[in-house]
Every structure is written in structure tokens, then in C-alpha cells.
């Protein structure tokens with residue numbers, strides 16, 4: 685009831701022309717009330733690789749792509765009333781295998797909803813051999829202007845033992861130093877961005893703090 689009143693008050697104070705702003709404020713208030721718990725993941729003593737999904741590991745297109753991809757690198761999924769053509773970025777499997785071989789646990793951290801992202805992750809890791817945990821949009825922090833931030837400090841992972849690969853490094857805010865940025869993947873079959881990162885798993889072995897490895901990489 686309190687929430688309904690709050691919603692009514694926000695709407696009443698921001699009539700029609702400011703309705704978008706009032707919706708952002710309402711989402712922000714909700715995020716404060718229902719903010720994620722301080723430790724989203726169960727304990728682990730492994731190093732952690734956080735991977736973004738959209739435009740980092742895959743791209744979802746509404747139209748059938750004109751480029752040719754191998755059967756295992758493309759899938760058609762139904763999402764709500766839409767058909768999506770999901771394309772795997774070249775090098776995804778090598779990246780997952782390299783991380784596991786270097787004793788990382790792999791966590792997908794996406795701003796996508798569970799409804800959308802879960803079947804995509806199932807497709808990327810059908811036997812559940814690589815990805816230990818999945819964090820969806822509800823694990824993100826919503827800012828007052830409606831942006832989705834990925835706050836590593838609520839994941840329960842040590843920052844000196846965490847690395848992130850994401851095409852949107854700014855969403856990590858103060859944890860930007862953990863992020864290896866990649867260019868956004870739009871479906872280019874000749875993309876080599878992930879393949880170029882593979883040597884990081886060798887390179888980082890000389891550093892105790894993974895943030896220093898990222899900085900010097």
C-alpha cells in the first residue's frame with residue numbers, strides 16, 4: 685500500500701510532460717527498497733571471470749543475418765512474441781575453456797532479464813561445464829536516472845581476484861579497473877576480439893592482484 689501511495693505521489697508531482705522522469709524516480713525508489721543483497725554469490729576461493737552477454741559473447745538480431753555462420757554458432761529463439769536470431773561471437777568456446785583451464789569460476793553478469801538471457805546461456809553452455817553462476821538484471825543497481833549498474837561489491841567476490849570482460853566498461857562505475865573492455869559484437873564472422881584476449885590468462889600469472897594485470901595488459 686505504501687508503495688502504491690509512493691507511486692501515486694511521484695506521478696501526481698510529475699504530470700504528463702514529466703511522466704518519463706517520474707517513472708525513472710519510481711524505478712530508483714524501487715531499487716532502493718528492493719536492492720540486491722550484499723552477497724549475491726556463494727563463497728568461492730577461485731579467481732572469478734565475470735562475462736557480459738549481449739554484444740560481448742553474443743548478439744541477438746531481429747532479422748535473419750545475411751552472413752553465414754556454422755550451425756552451432758547461430759540459433760533461433762522465441763522471446764515473448766518475437767523471434768530472435770542469436771549469434772555466438774567467434775572465440776567464445778576458446779575463452780570459456782581457457783578460463784576454466786586457468787582455474788577461474790565463470791559468472792555471466794548481464795543486464796538482460798532472466799527470461800531472455802537464461803535460454804541463451806543454456807545454449808552457450810548446454811552441459812553446464814563452464815558457467816558456475818548467472819546474474820541477471822535484478823542483480824544490477826538502478827541509478828536515479830534509470831541506468832543499470834553492475835556493482836561487483838555486492839557479488840561477494842574479492843576485487844583483486846576478479847576480472848570482467850564487457851563491451852560497456854562504464855557500467856562498473858568505481859570497479860572499472862577490473863574490466864577488460866571489448867568492442868561491441870554486431871555479428872561479424874571475422875571478429876577476433878575474444879581470441880585476442882586468450883593470452884591474458886597466461887599474462888596475469890605474474891600478478892597477485894588481477895586489477896594490476898588488467899592495467900598492464
Ligand SMILES: [Mg+2]
Nearest residue numbers: 736738739851
Ligand atoms: Mg553488453
